[in-house]
Amino acid sequence: MSEPVIETHVEVDASELPRLTPHTHPLWWGVLGAVAIEAAVVANLLTSYFYLMAQNEVWPPEGVDPPDLLYATIVLFVLPLSSVTMWWAGRGSDRNRKTQLALGVTASVGLATLALVFRSFQIAAFDIRWDEHAYGSILWAITGFHFTHVVSAILGTAVVSILAWKNYFTSERQLGVVVDTLYWYFVAGVFIPIYLVLYWAPRWL
Amino acid sequence: MTDLDPALDLRRSRHDPVPEHLAELERTWLSPPGFLGWFTHVNHTSIGLRFLITSLVFFMLAGLLGLAMRMQLLSPLNGFLDPDTYNQVMTVHGTAMMFLFAIPAMEGIGIYLVPLMVGARDMAFPRLNAFGYYVYLIGGTTFFASLFLGLAPDAGWFNYVPLSNRDYSEGYGIDVWTTMITFIEVSALTAAVELIVTIFKLRVPGMSLHRMPIFVWAILVMAFMILFAMPSVIVASAFLMMDRLVETQFFVAEMGGSPLLWQHLFWFFGHPEVYIILVPALGIVTTIVVTFTQRPVFGYTALVLAIVGIGMVSFGLWVHHMYTTGLPLLGRSFFQAASAMIAIASGVQIFSWIATLWGARIRFATPMWFVLGFFGVFIAGGLTGVMVASVPFDRQVHDTYFVVAHFHYVLVGGAVFPLFAGLYYWFPKATGRLLHEGLGKWSCAIIFAGFNVTFFPMHQLGLEGMPRRVYTYLPEMDWTFLNQLSSIGSLILAAGFALTLWNVIRSLRHGADSPPNPWHAPTLDWATTSPPLNCNFARQAVVESRHPVWDWSRDGKRGVVDGLRSDRRETVVTTLLDARPQSVQILPKPTPWPFFSAVIASICFFGLIFSPWFYVAGVFGTFVTFVFWFLPRKREEVV
Numbered sequence: 086m087s088e089p090v091i092e093t094h095v096e097v098d099a100s101e102l103p104r105l106t107p108h109t110h111p112l113w114w115g116v117l118g119a120v121a122i123e124a125a126v127v128a129n130l131l132t133s134y135f136y137l138m139a140q141n142e143v144w145p146p147e148g149v150d151p152p153d154l155l156y157a158t159i160v161l162f163v164l165p166l167s168s169v170t171m172w173w174a175g176r177g178s179d180r181n182r183k184t185q186l187a188l189g190v191t192a193s194v195g196l197a198t199l200a201l202v203f204r205s206f207q208i209a210a211f212d213i214r215w216d217e218h219a220y221g222s223i224l225w226a227i228t229g230f231h232f233t234h235v236v237s238a239i240l241g242t243a244v245v246s247i248l249a250w251k252n253y254f255t256s257e258r259q260l261g262v263v264v265d266t267l268y269w270y271f272v273a274g275v276f277i278p279i280y281l282v283l284y285w286a287p288r289w290l
Numbered sequence: 291m292t293d294l295d296p297a298l299d300l301r302r303s304r305h306d307p308v309p310e311h312l313a314e315l316e317r318t319w320l321s322p323p324g325f326l327g328w329f330t331h332v333n334h335t336s337i338g339l340r341f342l343i344t345s346l347v348f349f350m351l352a353g354l355l356g357l358a359m360r361m362q363l364l365s366p367l368n369g370f371l372d373p374d375t376y377n378q379v380m381t382v383h384g385t386a387m388m389f390l391f392a393i394p395a396m397e398g399i400g401i402y403l404v405p406l407m408v409g410a411r412d413m414a415f416p417r418l419n420a421f422g423y424y425v426y427l428i429g430g431t432t433f434f435a436s437l438f439l440g441l442a443p444d445a446g447w448f449n450y451v452p453l454s455n456r457d458y459s460e461g462y463g464i465d466v467w468t469t470m471i472t473f474i475e476v477s478a479l480t481a482a483v484e485l486i487v488t489i490f491k492l493r494v495p496g497m498s499l500h501r502m503p504i505f506v507w508a509i510l511v512m513a514f515m516i517l518f519a520m521p522s523v524i525v526a527s528a529f530l531m532m533d534r535l536v537e538t539q540f541f542v543a544e545m546g547g548s549p550l551l552w553q554h555l556f557w558f559f560g561h562p563e564v565y566i567i568l569v570p571a572l573g574i575v576t577t578i579v580v581t582f583t584q585r586p587v588f589g590y591t592a593l594v595l596a597i598v599g600i601g602m603v604s605f606g607l608w609v610h611h612m613y614t615t616g617l618p619l620l621g622r623s624f625f626q627a628a629s630a631m632i633a634i635a636s637g638v639q640i641f642s643w644i645a646t647l648w649g650a651r652i653r654f655a656t657p658m659w660f661v662l663g664f665f666g667v668f669i670a671g672g673l674t675g676v677m678v679a680s681v682p683f684d685r686q687v688h689d690t691y692f693v694v695a696h697f698h699y700v701l702v703g704g705a706v707f708p709l710f711a712g713l714y715y716w717f718p719k720a721t722g723r724l725l726h727e728g729l730g731k732w733s734c735a736i737i738f739a740g741f742n743v744t745f746f747p748m749h750q751l752g753l754e755g756m757p758r759r760v761y762t763y764l765p766e767m768d769w770t771f772l773n774q775l776s777s778i779g780s781l782i783l784a785a786g787f788a789l790t791l792w793n794v795i796r797s798l799r800h801g802a803d804s805p806p807n808p809w810h811a812p813t814l815d816w817a818t819t820s821p822p823l824n825c826n827f828a829r830q831a832v833v834e835s836r837h838p839v840w841d842w843s844r845d846g847k848r849g850v851v852d853g854l855r856s857d858r859r860e861t862v863v864t865t866l867l868d869a870r871p872q873s874v875q876i877l878p879k880p881t882p883w884p885f886f887s888a889v890i891a892s893i894c895f896f897g898l899i900f901s902p903w904f905y906v907a908g909v910f911g912t913f914v915t916f917v918f919w920f921l922p923r924k925r926e927e928v929v
């Protein structure tokens with residue numbers, strides 16, 4: 086073999102490096118990527134809303150009221166509140182306070198479920214069906230999109246809370262919590278632009 | 291012992307792993323053999339190859355459909371394909387080439403090469419990778435199956451409403467199209483996230499961003515483009531699915547909807563899509579130019595900026611597909627200017643390549659031939675591109691064969707030639723054998739000639755007014771000769787591709803053994819055995835420049851990482867910008883759950899064609915499999 090001999094020397098010793106780093110783990114970046122995708126979907130949905138709005142002279146169509154404010158506005162406060170409990174749970178997990186973690190995530194699941202109930206009331210009260218006009222279609226589509234996300238966030242967090250009560254999360258194994266929290270913030274936060282567009286755009290614009 | 295990783299050769303250094311140690315490492319990273327084992331693989335080398343091979347099979351099938359169309363157009367009023375079949379064949383050809391061949395092939399080559407090039411042992415989310423592959427496989431296979439069942443879509447690859455609305459397209463064809471699109475979105479998005487995180491976090495120590503190979507930059511840009519472009523086609527196809535399934539009115543003009551909304555959403559994805567295909571190809575071309583001139587690329591920073599610039603500007607171009615839809619003048623002018631701007635970034639690249647090639651002693655092996663073919667064909671496509679980017683010209687040739695000629699020049703020039711260059715270049719990496727040079731050069735020459743004979747006459751046909759998407763034409767139009775020329779060309783073209791196929795089959799059995807670094811390339815993908823070890827690298831490297839392998843043979847020494855465990859899958863995580871060592875990621879073992887998730891998700895996607903309840907079933911069904919997928923690993927494995 087004519088290849089020259091290559092001397093190997095160790096420059097990095099990885100045995101000292103931490104194995105479990107919930108806040109810089111690649112999975113954290115992965116969830117950030119998922120959030121970016123979802124945010125882009127929301128942006129497309131909201132842009133479509135305005136596009137359709139611009140194509141129609143009357144919006145919502147003749148004889149249709151914009152959706153009711155009451156329940157949606159309650160949800161607007163309940164969801165961020167559930168993020169606060171989620172954040173509190175995350176702090177508990179960072180400091181290895183297991184009960185705090187378990188209580189926090191359970192509270193979040195409870196609050197979000199409450200939000201879903203309110204949401205359902207309010208959907209039932211929509212003044213238009215999805216097949217009556219493009220306005221109805223986009224209203225239902227955006228609402229359904231967000232509803233599904235709340236459901237999936239609740240499901241995922243429910244699993245986390247069961248594991249938390251079973252004492253699964255040691256301080257090294259809290260990655261699942263960190264990731265779940267990140268996704269939760271997104272689902273709660275994205276309701277704000279959705280709320281503004283669906284509930285206020287037809288009133289203001 | 292020619293195919294050894296330098297780190298394995300025990301004569302060389304006392305820091306290299308002892309054989310027992312390496313054997314354990316290889317067992318840890320082994321993909322289980324056997325038929326059932328196949329469904330549990332997660333290693334990126336295995337998934338990346340699957341993506342590539344599957345996409346090449348789809349390329350072949352879609353190519354045969356292209357031939358079928360050419361046979362139909364061989365003479366006026368030909369009866370080879372009836373009109374309905376022609377529409378289906380045309381739609382499946384276009385859709386499959388774009389969604390089932392070009393994008394997945396680029397993803398596949400990225401998935402296979404990126405971890406090797408950045409020196410990682412695997413990708414950041416191996417199971418997600420596998421999931422994306424199965425979704426793609428199932429979606430693509432069903433799509434082709436629909437053609438044989440006569441259920442194929444027939445509204446063209448961009449599927450415009452109102453034609454594709456329920457009122458004008460009954461039957462399941464369009465539903466098959468929207469469903470297939472959903473599959474491809476899912477698999478492309480998983481691959482994109484996967485690639486981004488791998489590139490950001492799993493580069494070996496020392497590979498700061500400005501030392502990353504251009505190919506890796508290109509894949510990074512591609513992944514970001516997928517991330518921001520795909521969501522709009524997700525929204526578009528979801529709207530269309532709902533219009534057809536539950537009678538929403540998004541695209542129905544009488545009910546307040548807007549057909550143009552479809553065009554905006556589709557092209558906001560569709561135009562970047564073309565660059566999603568092109569950008570990785572530029573990475574391949576640069577890699578080959580560097581290796582075959584044996585010099586660093588000229589203007590590294592400019593080249594990176596140009597690639598990033600192309601990625602960004604391409605999002606501002608979509609409206610140039612819609613010049614004939616009655617847009618306001620200002621809008622058209624804006625997009626015309628933006629379309630011209632992309633030429634600047636492309637120019638920077640071309641000059642970087644020219645400067646790198648200038649005065650170098652170029653090694654003219656087959657990959658380099660394909661790169662030269664790329665230059666010729668792609669530049670010709672770029673010229674017609676500048677022509678159709680101008681509004682008045684476009685209004686003349688819109689929907690004629692001129693456009694068909696243009697986009698085949700860009701797509702075949704911009705994707706197929708570079709991909710084949712890459713195939714000849716990396717085949718030894720993946721198989722340990724060299725492809726036959728003589729056959730390769732003949733194949734390249736025949737493809738080049740056949741391609742031009744097929745597609746060049748279409749420019750003229752278009753200028754003479756022949757519309758695209760017609761199943762036949764009349765004898766008195768005087769289009770017969772050029773069509774015949776084109777059809778004959780397509781046979782030559784097919785022969786050229788067949789030659790490479792034969793070359794691959796032959797070389798797998800009888801090809802000459804490849805030395806570890808047959809082209810004397812500078813990047814880390816060549817710093818291991820061919821085919822790569824199960825663990826990719828016996829020792830992860832530490833790099834100090836853009837050309838680590840050249841440095842090592844010049845200095846006679848190299849730095850490595852020590853202290854990774856060999857009884858579980860570990861790879862080093864580094865910081866985003868400077869690639870300083872930060873932590874170690876523990877990667878998952880082989881598992882069948884991604885496969886089960888993909889099957890459940892697929893059943894529900896297809897079920898959606900028949901009933902909206904499958905949506906609910908899908909959400910819960912995939913959720914359950916995901917729980918099993920992520921179910922906490924045993925304590926010993928984690929800590």
Ligand code: HEM
Pocket residue numbers: 353356357359360380381383384385387388392445446447448694698701702705706744758759760761780783
């Ligand atoms: C391999 C040789 C190929 C042949 C012989 C071929 C032939 C054709 C022909 C004749 C048409 C025109 C159909 C019509 O307008 O009536 C067509 C359309 C098209 N081709 Fe190809 N093609 C080839 C390769 C490719 C490749 C590699 C790509 C993309 C990567 C591609 C993408 C398309 C697309 C997107 C359309 C438009 C379909 C539509 O109008 O909806 N083709 N091809």
